[in-house]
Amino acid sequence: MELDSLYQAVILDHYRKPHHKGLQSGFDIQVKHNNPSCGDEVTLNLSISDGVIKAISWDGVGCSISMASASMMSDLLLDQSYEDANQILAEFVELMQSKGQSQGNEALLDDAVAFAGVSKFPARIKCALLGWMAYKDASSQLMA
Amino acid sequence: MVDLSQYKKDFPILSRTVRGGNPLVYLDSGATSQKPEQVISAEGDFYRKHNAAVHRGAHLLAEEASAAYESARENVATFIGAKAAETIFTKSATESINAIAYSFGNSDSSSKFSIKAGDEIVVSEMEHHANLIPWQQLAKRTGAKLRWFEVTPEGRLDLSKLSDVINAKTKIVAITHQSNVLGSITPLKPITAAARAVGALIVLDACQSVPHFKVDVKELDVDFIMFSGHKMLGPTGVGILWGRETLLNEMSPFLFGGSMIDSVTMTEATWAQLPQKFEAGVPNMAQAVGLSAAVDYLNKVGMKNLHEHEIALTKQMLDGLSQIQGVNIIGPVEIKDRGGVVSFTIDGVHPHDVGQYLDQHGIAVRTGHHCAWPLMRKLNLVGTTRASFHLYNNADDVIKLLDSVSEVQAYFKVKI
Ligand SMILES: Cc1ncc(COP(=O)(O)O)c(C=O)c1O
Numbered sequence: 001m002e003l004d005s006l007y008q009a010v011i012l013d014h015y016r017k018p019h020h021k022g023l024q025s026g027f028d029i030q031v032k033h034n035n036p037s038c039g040d041e042v043t044l045n046l047s048i049s050d051g052v053i054k055a056i057s058w059d060g061v062g063c064s065i066s067m068a069s070a071s072m073m074s075d076l077l078l079d080q081s082y083e084d085a086n087q088i089l090a091e092f093v094e095l096m097q098s099k100g101q102s103q104g105n106e107a108l109l110d111d112a113v114a115f116a117g118v119s120k121f122p123a124r125i126k127c128a129l130l131g132w133m134a135y136k137d138a139s140s141q142l143m144a
Numbered sequence: 145m146v147d148l149s150q151y152k153k154d155f156p157i158l159s160r161t162v163r164g165g166n167p168l169v170y171l172d173s174g175a176t177s178q179k180p181e182q183v184i185s186a187e188g189d190f191y192r193k194h195n196a197a198v199h200r201g202a203h204l205l206a207e208e209a210s211a212a213y214e215s216a217r218e219n220v221a222t223f224i225g226a227k228a229a230e231t232i233f234t235k236s237a238t239e240s241i242n243a244i245a246y247s248f249g250n251s252d253s254s255s256k257f258s259i260k261a262g263d264e265i266v267v268s269e270m271e272h273h274a275n276l277i278p279w280q281q282l283a284k285r286t287g288a289k290l291r292w293f294e295v296t297p298e299g300r301l302d303l304s305k306l307s308d309v310i311n312a313k314t315k316i317v318a319i320t321h322q323s324n325v326l327g328s329i330t331p332l333k334p335i336t337a338a339a340r341a342v343g344a345l346i347v348l349d350a351c352q353s354v355p356h357f358k359v360d361v362k363e364l365d366v367d368f369i370m371f372s373g374h375k376m377l378g379p380t381g382v383g384i385l386w387g388r389e390t391l392l393n394e395m396s397p398f399l400f401g402g403s404m405i406d407s408v409t410m411t412e413a414t415w416a417q418l419p420q421k422f423e424a425g426v427p428n429m430a431q432a433v434g435l436s437a438a439v440d441y442l443n444k445v446g447m448k449n450l451h452e453h454e455i456a457l458t459k460q461m462l463d464g465l466s467q468i469q470g471v472n473i474i475g476p477v478e479i480k481d482r483g484g485v486v487s488f489t490i491d492g493v494h495p496h497d498v499g500q501y502l503d504q505h506g507i508a509v510r511t512g513h514h515c516a517w518p519l520m521r522k523l524n525l526v527g528t529t530r531a532s533f534h535l536y537n538n539a540d541d542v543i544k545l546l547d548s549v550s551e552v553q554a555y556f557k558v559k560i
Binding site: 001002061124 | 163164493494495496497500501504511512513517520526527555556557
């Protein structure tokens with residue numbers, strides 16, 4: 001079923017048991033993003049020191065796609081340099097815009113290539129990007 | 145149950161297939177209804193045969209276009225028991241509500257429509273954003289206070305504080321006729337009585353009522369109603385603002401331009417009579433004509449039949465959903481004072497994911513906050529899944545929805 005390409009097992013796993021969910025204290029910046037069309041919300045705490053992502057935690061309410069994506073994002077970006085994190089972010093955004101044409105670069109995205117199927121469902125791309133856009137906002141404010 | 149099955153074939157879109165190669169089960173008429181061939185061709189025929197700017201031009205086409213536009217107005221007016229002069233074409237219900245809110249906000253301090261600090265505007269927690277934000281912003285601009293009726297846990301308007309909410313300071317009561325989320329129909333009598341007692345104006349958002357059951361403005365005892373053509377089998381781009389003639393005569397126009405004037409100099413202008421006073425610019429003529437065809441269609445089906453049909457489907461849906469484990473109905477479970485809108489949640493599965501699962505089976509529903517975010521916050525929900533009906537739906541559609549809903553938790557591996 002076409003739907004299975006959207007709801008890959010690894011996505012549903014992260015949805016049920018999200019990583020780095022629950023806001024941790026001691027952050028450098030906190031941002032809150034929402035998706036006004038469906039009401040999903042993500043709050044993200046981020047710390048960057050010496051150009052490295054030292055801490056990332058988040059909380060929020062939303063669909064399986066938005067929550068699983070925020071979960072995998074925090075796994076992927078923690079302990080990366082700001083530059084490497086930006087590369088991963090760019091790769092993920094590109095995957096989301098690929099209209100089902102890309103498998104995603106597994107070397108950069110690891111399990112997050114499971115979101116490739118989302119790019120065929122235009123209404124869900126914003127869900128998948130919610131946490132990532134919160135990160136982009138927070139990190140660019142910190143590095144400005 | 146009344147048999148409306150003969151009508152479905154008039155709706156060309158309902159014979160297409162959608163995702164997964166499934167036939168379309170359209171359960172999103174609360175957002176917008178589908179259109180019968182009669183409406184599509186009325187709109188097309190206007191462009192093919194009569195297109196010209198109405199109320200101007202000395203040629204035959206202009207005469208025909210004006211006649212078609214004005215007879216559309218007559219037809220819509222009769223449908224709601226109104227006079228043509230009081231029935232104003234706008235672009236949508238949203239525009240209608242904003243228009244009167246602006247008109248009130250711009251009026252002279254001596255006018256009965258003037259809103260100032262110390263005045264109160266009353267809405268409810270179940271308003272669509274379209275009947276909340278214009279009033280919220282009017283209150284902000286003028287220093288008036290926004291008050292509201294709360295919603296009971298079962299999804300009805302809580303009128304227990306009626307005499308506090310509507311009081312001597314109340315200038316406007318703006319309320320929905322039927323909730324687009326909960327399906328509950330507002331008990332108008334006590335509200336209009338309280339508003340009349342203090343001389344407040346009454347604005348009724350009829351977006352979810354006029355398309356589904358007989359509404360007669362003479363029986364309502366309200367001052368303004370508004371609704372959109374696209375939810376009642378008509379085209380997009382046309383809505384109605386109805387107001388009492390005496391009030392509309394006293395109100396200032398809110399859009400200025402061509403067609404709405406009586407006389408113009410470089411420094412002054414005077415206004416045309418109703419309804420032109422409120423219809424600046426070349427209007428959405430083809431859409432008005434299409435709306436008239438929709439009204440003809442609804443009259444042919446019969447609003448009483450339509451309502452009975454939708455109530456039967458709603459009952460079937462409520463009964464079915466209440467038997468599925470893990471499903472919670474959001475809104476009254478009793479059919480009394482309830483329309484054909486059914487919201488629900490499924491434990492452990494986000495509404496967006498529910499909607500996606502249903503879509504895979506060809507079932508189109510709405511998910512999310514339904515432009516009623518404050519209501520969602522009040523009910524402590526992130527959103528709901530909403531199925532809503534119109535005349536082309538049938539018992540089979542309900543069964544398909546129920547079957548798919550009962551599979552959702554297993555698909556998302558929620559432990560029951
Ligand atoms: C109760 C209610 N009010 C207002 C509106 C706004 O209608 P429109 O978007 O057609 O202007 C809607 C439509 O969703 C509605 O359901």
